[in-house]
Amino acid sequence: MTLLPPDADTVPDPWQAEPAADPLLAGLNERQLAAVQSRAEALLIVAGAGSGKTSVLTRRIARLLRDRELWPSQILAITFTNKAAAEMRERVGHLIGHEAAQGMWISTFHSACVRILRREAQQFGMTQAFTIYDSADSRALIKRIVKELQADTLGLTVSAVAGKISRLKNELIDADAFARQYNQNDPTEVMFLEIFRRYTAELTRANALDFDDLIGQTVYLFRAFPQVAALYQRRFRHVLVDEYQDTNHAQYALIRELTRGVRPEHVPADTRIETDATGAIPPAKLTVVGDSDQSIYAFRGADIRNIVEFERDFPGAEVILLEQNYRSTQTILDAANAVIANNFDRIAKNLFTAVGAGDKITGFTGYSQHDEAQFVADEITTLHDGGMPYNQMAVFYRTNAQTRALEEILIRSAIPYRVLGGTKFYERAEIKDVMAYLVAIANPADALAVRRILNTPKRGIGPATETALAMHADELGGTLRDALSDAAALKLGPKVTGAMLELARILDEASATIETALVPDIVTAILEKTKYLELLRASRDPQDEARAENVEELVAVTREFQKNNPEGRLVDFLTEVALVAAADDLDDSSGTVSLMTLHTAKGLEYDAVFITGVEENLLPHQMSASEPGGPAEERRLFYVGITRARKKLHLSLAMTRSTFGDTQVAAPSRYLQEIPAELIDWRDSPGMGMRGGSGQRQLGSSKPSFSYGTSLPPGKPKTEWANRVTNTVRDNGDLTLEVGDRIRHDDFGEGRVTGVTQNGAKSIAEVQFDSAGRKRLLIKISPIVKL
DNA sequence: GAATCTGGTATTTTT
DNA sequence: TACCAGATTC
Numbered sequence: 001m002t003l004l005p006p007d008a009d010t011v012p013d014p015w016q017a018e019p020a021a022d023p024l025l026a027g028l029n030e031r032q033l034a035a036v037q038s039r040a041e042a043l044l045i046v047a048g049a050g051s052g053k054t055s056v057l058t059r060r061i062a063r064l065l066r067d068r069e070l071w072p073s074q075i076l077a078i079t080f081t082n083k084a085a086a087e088m089r090e091r092v093g094h095l096i097g098h099e100a101a102q103g104m105w106i107s108t109f110h111s112a113c114v115r116i117l118r119r120e121a122q123q124f125g126m127t128q129a130f131t132i133y134d135s136a137d138s139r140a141l142i143k144r145i146v147k148e149l150q151a152d153t154l155g156l157t158v159s160a161v162a163g164k165i166s167r168l169k170n171e172l173i174d175a176d177a178f179a180r181q182y183n184q185n186d187p188t189e190v191m192f193l194e195i196f197r198r199y200t201a202e203l204t205r206a207n208a209l210d211f212d213d214l215i216g217q218t219v220y221l222f223r224a225f226p227q228v229a230a231l232y233q234r235r236f237r238h239v240l241v242d243e244y245q246d247t248n249h250a251q252y253a254l255i256r257e258l259t260r261g262v263r264p265e266h267v268p269a270d271t272r273i274e275t276d277a278t279g280a281i282p283p284a285k286l287t288v289v290g291d292s293d294q295s296i297y298a299f300r301g302a303d304i305r306n307i308v309e310f311e312r313d314f315p316g317a318e319v320i321l322l323e324q325n326y327r328s329t330q331t332i333l334d335a336a337n338a339v340i341a342n343n344f345d346r347i348a349k350n351l352f353t354a355v356g357a358g359d360k361i362t363g364f365t366g367y368s369q370h371d372e373a374q375f376v377a378d379e380i381t382t383l384h385d386g387g388m389p390y391n392q393m394a395v396f397y398r399t400n401a402q403t404r405a406l407e408e409i410l411i412r413s414a415i416p417y418r419v420l421g422g423t424k425f426y427e428r429a430e431i432k433d434v435m436a437y438l439v440a441i442a443n444p445a446d447a448l449a450v451r452r453i454l455n456t457p458k459r460g461i462g463p464a465t466e467t468a469l470a471m472h473a474d475e476l477g478g479t480l481r482d483a484l485s486d487a488a489a490l491k492l493g494p495k496v497t498g499a500m501l502e503l504a505r506i507l508d509e510a511s512a513t514i515e516t517a518l519v520p521d522i523v524t525a526i527l528e529k530t531k532y533l534e535l536l537r538a539s540r541d542p543q544d545e546a547r548a549e550n551v552e553e554l555v556a557v558t559r560e561f562q563k564n565n566p567e568g569r570l571v572d573f574l575t576e577v578a579l580v581a582a583a584d585d586l587d588d589s590s591g592t593v594s595l596m597t598l599h600t601a602k603g604l605e606y607d608a609v610f611i612t613g614v615e616e617n618l619l620p621h622q623m624s625a626s627e628p629g630g631p632a633e634e635r636r637l638f639y640v641g642i643t644r645a646r647k648k649l650h651l652s653l654a655m656t657r658s659t660f661g662d663t664q665v666a667a668p669s670r671y672l673q674e675i676p677a678e679l680i681d682w683r684d685s686p687g688m689g690m691r692g693g694s695g696q697r698q699l700g701s702s703k704p705s706f707s708y709g710t711s712l713p714p715g716k717p718k719t720e721w722a723n724r725v726t727n728t729v730r731d732n733g734d735l736t737l738e739v740g741d742r743i744r745h746d747d748f749g750e751g752r753v754t755g756v757t758q759n760g761a762k763s764i765a766e767v768q769f770d771s772a773g774r775k776r777l778l779i780k781i782s783p784i785v786k787l
Numbered sequence: 788g789a790a791t792c793t794g795g796t797a798t799t800t801t802t
Numbered sequence: 803t804a805c806c807a808g809a810t811t812c
Contacts, residue, residue: 081802110802137800211802246802299800399799421801455788579802599800621799637800660797660803731800 035320042314045289049643054636062095072103074237112220122731131208131443132578169212169250170301187290205447215250222257230266244290248301285567323359325351329358335675336642361684364652392607394594398619414778420596441510447480458500514570519558609645614653615666746783748772
């Protein structure tokens with residue numbers, strides 16, 4: 001490791017003499033300053049949580065541009081999410097002016113690769129309009145293949161196959177490479193190889209790439225076509241990668257390819273880039289930022305070695321450690337440090353702050369997940385009453401399934417919230433249907449998309465006809481679309497034949513317009529011609545009304561897209577949709593509490609954070625126990641969650657948790673014991689005092705002894721504070737309450753109304769319950785009766 | 788070929 | 803609990 005590259009001293013730097021005079025260096029600490037100014041060929045910034053790494057990264061870029069060391073187009077910055085990319089672009093623009101920042105590539109690995117691949121598609125025999133298969137698409141395809149080969153008899157499930165293919169691709173092992181190393185004596189492996197081969201062939205035939213291919217195919221492109229690689233190696237003179245600890249092998253390989261020098265034969269005579277004595281162009285500079293303690297994507301192939309072995313991979317690399325935290329209180333950092341210290345194979349790192357101790361962490365143990373959720377809702381209300389805006393609070397959980405109880409209670413408590421990620425809009429069946437139409441229009445070779453819409457809406461083309469079509473496509477040596485246009489040759493009934501020809505005509509007509517037509521026009525035309533929306537409206541299934549609304553929402557999305565991208569065409573829209581991530585649609589301006597998984601929380605920060613379900617088998621998750629390095633990764637996940645909090649951290653758990661349908665006793669997470677007891681202020685459920693459970697109280701007070709299993713009485717106590725929330729949809733109609741009214745609540749018992757906010761169906765009552773404390777309730781749907 | 792019913796099975800995290 | 807696949811019936 002060199003401390004400072006020699007040329008830092010020889011290049012005159014007008015700003016270096018008086019750093020304070022440079023606004024881009026103002027307010028930085030010594031380490032941050034070094035990171036912003038470093039001129040190393042390769043720089044690793046080890047940035048602890050909250051250490052201002054985004055600030056460092058944006059200032060580093062801004063400085064390169066402002067001082068004319070590089071043109072914007074020579075910079076490639078890779079972020080983990082599109083949202084992070086947008087934020088970085090915004091911040092750089094803010095520092096040096098938005099025009100000066102035009103032309104940079106700031107995007108995710110996947111977006112950058114799609115951009116390159118669309119441009120170079122013909123090099124590897126695909127068309128520019130290739131489809132991007134998301135995981136659900138991949139699974140659908142694998143499912144069909146598994147079925148055809150009856151691979152389930154060998155114990156090969158769809159998810160197992162999908163997982164294995166993904167893992168192999170992340171290691172840059174394709175079907176052929178796998179064929180060279182697999183165990184030929186194992187029938188399961190033989191079968192797997194066959195599935196892998198067919199899957200690959202089907203993708204190629206469909207002119208489609210799956211998520212993992214986007215990276216792998218780009219690496220392949222660069223390795224197979226040096227002159228193409230040279231194009232990008234010449235162009236990007238500085239590559240920056242954020243969240244480097246979460247890169248997998250394929251992404252690492254991509255970075256390696258991009259930061260290779262260009263051989264003289266690939267350097268054009270008129271190049272304006274400096275060449276060395278041999279006429280070659282030196283490698284691009286590389287800056288990576290990461291924190292091995294925040295590596296939480298090993299399950300997706302992230303390889304922590306990429307960061308640990310950075311100095312070996314890039315000789316002469318400079319390493320700068322950022323440890324001062326500007327986000328959290330010392331109490332929160334003490335807890336985080338204490339937890340992460342239990343991961344033994346890490347480089348010691350201790351976050352510190354000048355902020356001061358701050359509030360203690362609030363701990364809470366509820367009877368049930370509903371009880372826990374009520375605690376979260378009550379705390380949120382208290383904090384909000386104290387002046388903290390809703391959008392400065394976030395609730396984290398390990399699994400998406402945990403949102404249900406939280407949502408129920410938040411709705412009842414009239415707390416505005418939004419769920420990031422989870423069952424996404426684009427995963428809904430009706431949206432996938434319409435998207436399949438768009439995909440089929442953009443990429444006629446995509447058989448998966450055509451199959452999906454073949455009989456949607458119902459037009460009498462069943463499985464038998466579908467098989468006949470597929471066979472006919474093989475005979476023709478063409479695509480499913482070709483077979484559809486030639487449906488008459490199948491000699492089926494006039495009704496079916498007519499339906500197929502009609503569909504073919506609709507698709508062909510739309511396909512003819514994609515180069516010029518606006519996206520909203522294409523969608524509305526399709527909905528019109530297929531009567532998709534019309535049929536949903538006419539349906540007597542009550543859910544279809546909501547589906548119709550969703551489809552309309554999609555049309556609105558296309559309008560919004562077109563507004564933001566006047567030049568955007570169908571393919572661009574499909575790309576954008578395929579690559580949106582959970583955290584991307586985060587809208588900070590909305591005054592709502594954010595709910596998300598711990599994974600989604602990475603990179604974000606809030607004044608108040610609630611980490612829920614801190615229980616064994618949930619955090620750490622049951623499934624992680626069997627995986628090597630699982631518990632350590634779960635600990636990092638907990639660490640990531642803790643370090644998101646600026647001022648106030650809440651850790652909560654439930655003694656029982658219902659999954660599947662039955663309720664199980666839950667034990668507190670092992671990670672709780674790792675936090676020094678004096679940092680946590682344990683609070684009891686209001687219901688606990690009523691049961692006279694001094695044992696419980698003691699347990700909750702400081703040093704949990706973790707023996708709920710024995711202390712929990714068999715059979716739930718029927719107290720007023722029942723540990724359940726009725727899940728029937730209650731509609732109180734136009735029930736009106738006034739201050740002073742007595743009411744009874746199914747869960748909280750009796751209480752007196754102390755305040756009412758009149759707002760039609762959204763009227764909120766503030767109630768002082770006799771034993772359960774003060775609550776805010778949405779009158780219309782709360783399980784209450786007036787007494 | 789479509790609609791309805793039933794029983795079995797599964798939930799970790801995501802670009 | 804909730805969804806899916808397969809069987810049964812129209």
